[in-house]
Amino acid sequence: MGGLFGVASKKDCVLDVYFGTDYHSHLGTRKGGMAIWSGSSFNRAIHNIENIQFRAKFEAELLEFKGNMGIGCISDSEAQPLTVRSHLGQYSICTVGKINNMDEIVAKAFEHKIIHLMETSKGVINPTELVAAIIDQENSFKEGLLKAQELIEGSCSILVLTPKGIYASRDKFGRTPLIIGKKEDTYCVSFESCTFANLGYIYDSELGPGEIVLLSPDGVEKIAPPKDKLKICSFLWVYYGYPSSTYEGVSVELMRYRNGASMAKNDDVEIDMVAGVPDSGVGHAIGYSNQSKIPFGRPFIKYTPTWSRSFMPQDQDIRNLVARMKLMPIPELVSGKRLLFCDDSIVRGTQLRETVDLLYNCNASTVHIRSACPPLVFGCPYLNFSTSRSEMDLVARQAIIELEGKEPESLKEYCDPASEKYDAMIECIKKRLNFSTLKYQNIHDMRDAIGIGKEKLCTYCWNGEE
Ligand code: SF4
Incomplete structure (x- = not known):
């Protein structure tokens, strides 16, 4: 599994991203990552958290990173967030889900002249990089995120941090949640709503299946409306969701x-x-x-x-x-x-x-x-x-x-x-x-x-x- 958290604020947001991401640690045990937009580039770090808590691993970055927008993730599989430069500009991306038709999507990407995708030593492609490759074949983040929803079999919720704000795209069937919180001059988007109380956020809204929004320090802009069919994972309530979280109310x-x-x-x-x-x-x-x-x-x-x-x-x-x-x-x-x-x-x-x-x-x-x-x-x-x-x-x-x-x-x-x-x-x-x-x-x-x-x-x- 894995978890996602993002913040867009008028103030420095590093502490919120750090704690908000850490509060997703029950969702994964392998990799943790944070990316913060500094105003001109990304501060980004990914660490192995198999034998140590996220908080301990990212203490150095807490002092080093500065910026008012950032995303973080806990992942059981690939290293993320990735930072990307494409014709859409600079961005950082993290995802939660499972792509069952990777080979088919890779073949299509090569048809469209995507030059290459990195492989790990075991010949595995990073699924989050593949999502970035899908997005980069389109003319805008909105079109790219909608294309990712259309192509991916399995599930995929996505955060894309850009200089303009954070695009949050919930899986097309809403298998996993994405919830918006707010406080003065700041908006956050979180897999788990248990992150809100201690960081001072109050509930704002929950994305519907396939819904896409853009979070900026000024508010939440609707980019694509929710789709009709929700199929949220029941196992969230039974097993892996945090007890102090709420999904679908x-x-x-x-x-x-x-x-x-x-x-x-x-x-x-x-x-x-x-x-x-x-x-x-x-x-x-x-x-x-x-x-x-x-x-x-x-x-x-x-x-x-x-x-x-x-x-x-x-x-x-x-x-x-x-x-x-x-x-x-x-x-x-x-x-x-x-x-x-x-x-x-x-x-x-x-x-x-x-x-x-x-x-x-x-x-x-x-x-x-x-x-x-x-x-x-x-x-x-x-x-x-x-x-x-x-x-x-x-x-x-x-x-x-x-x-x-x-x-x-x-x-x-x-x-x-x-x-x-x-x-x-x-x-x-x-x-x-x-x-x-x-x-x-x-x-x-x-x-x-x-x-x-x-x-x-x-x-x-x-x-x-x-
Ligand atoms: S209910 Fe079961 S099959 Fe459906 S998403 Fe959750 S764990 Fe997977």
């Missing part, structure tokens, strides 16, 4: 309370305590506890003083080890207890299995798992997640193959909680991961907990429906 934290409450309404398991798998399972667990009147507790705590979230080794086994080392049980709250844990989702399930084993080692009587969303049956074609979510890694798909002996032709019944195949899949996952019981939230109640209307939500990874 719906608070992440409050959605999680409603979602947990509806899971409790459909449950009758006998337990002593409700807990959340930190961090994103906690809101769902609070909702579950409030509804069921069963106490909420923390039978284990994350050890945060030395394990930064951004420590994300490439090797999956080491990642699992890190996840295990971070969690510390409180034996007095575990021994002899019937525990229920809400988790945001179950992807591969390996870390959750290790956590459950740890609880059994501390003499938990039973460990019941509740997933805040339905089984993940399909990989996400629209966003880049840092942890592998290739379809065959998904524990639901592994269970299906175990049951069928091969990949079935249709997965429809496995997405239907009323079907026998669905029950068999859940039972198989429960056994593999050593849970006492396992239940998943159903798609209808999850959508109701978001509450913006089924047609506006992407739920592809749960039901395979575009």
Whole structure:
């Protein structure tokens, strides 16, 4: 994944860009970048943030950079923001999304005499550079951004910093959000609205799907109107959005309370305590506890003083080890207890299995798992997640193959909680991961907990429906 933040101000904006970008650190763990327009050129820096927080890495730039307009990004993949000089002038660009038809777009760009695109040592083209190449083939930023929306399959939200202001272009189906905030003489655009309060911004507006605006210190100019069809990612509320953010007018934290409450309404398991798998399972667990009147507790705590979230080794086994080392049980709250844990989702399930084993080692009587969303049956074609979510890694798909002996032709019944195949899949996952019981939230109640209307939500990874 990744996150974007930009500021256009009449005053120096470096501090706001620094903190505003840092507040997107939960969305990615690999690269961080900032570009500030100095009045004649760009101050730009990109750092690897795999083993250190964004703030620590950019301390030097905080003192060095000066300017009243800037953009920043957190990225799980490519280095960005890029700085570009083209027939449109100087600009800096950053993006969030996933381009599924890179080869096709590259071939078209070469037809139009784009001379070259840089390759990494692995022969990979930087997707943000490709977006810049699309823009540069048109006569204006507006035309270029609209062309990018038209050509890109997958998703792409874009910030383009120019001497005139910041163009903000939300993905054509609005899979990821872009929200405008304002304060005296200053406007910001942010993936996460949780950036606003501590930086003194108030909510101004949210871009619609495909909408393009130009932010300047004087205001927000509409460049292209929103399109009709919104398909915002439901997983934002369930898992990766920050609890203090709001998208489409719906608070992440409050959605999680409603979602947990509806899971409790459909449950009758006998337990002593409700807990959340930190961090994103906690809101769902609070909702579950409030509804069921069963106490909420923390039978284990994350050890945060030395394990930064951004420590994300490439090797999956080491990642699992890190996840295990971070969690510390409180034996007095575990021994002899019937525990229920809400988790945001179950992807591969390996870390959750290790956590459950740890609880059994501390003499938990039973460990019941509740997933805040339905089984993940399909990989996400629209966003880049840092942890592998290739379809065959998904524990639901592994269970299906175990049951069928091969990949079935249709997965429809496995997405239907009323079907026998669905029950068999859940039972198989429960056994593999050593849970006492396992239940998943159903798609209808999850959508109701978001509450913006089924047609506006992407739920592809749960039901395979575009
Ligand atoms: S497929 Fe899933 S993760 Fe991807 S955008 Fe849709 S809801 Fe979000």
